[in-house]
Amino acid sequence: MNPTNTREAIVEAARLLVQDASYYGLTFRDISERVGIRKASIYHHFETKEALAVAMLDRAAEDFGNWARRFEHEPPMVRLQAYCFDFYRDRLQAGDKLCPGGAFTAAWPHLGDAVRMAVNRLFDAQHRFVKQALIAAQAGDATGESQDPEEIATWVIASVQGAIVTARARGDASLFERLCQRSLQQLHLAD
16 A cells, blocks of 8 residues: 555544544554554554544545535525535434544543644534525525524534434434434525
């Protein structure tokens, strides 16, 4: 395996472990087993668990940005449905798996600044996507009603994160979809 492929495989294995077992479940031993390399080889690419976490989160933010560009010209509700169902349910297996960023929140008091900033970069990318959809919806709203898109975007993200945790805790991945559908209905946006 060449160094670039090894690094990518380590980052992907880290994402999968974090989605299964949170940041606390991320171990170099488990990564080495998944990738098929010696544990010491990981240190050639990442000096610390924190450095690996930052790389994994930055990759998640990059992947989200690439995904989001596919939907940026869609109608607002289509964008928000895609956020919940295409991105979270289908790509990240929400309800069975944790959000790569949300998986760090349990360890928040113990995280270094670099990891916290990387988590925030991931959530900021998602917040921009949701907020832009809400702004587009307001621009097309003939009623003249206006809500703060900043605050509503934060609520949407919190609703999705809550749906992920609730569905996983209940052992019912389909609950994620039902909770997200209810949240999107609360926005009263046209399809």
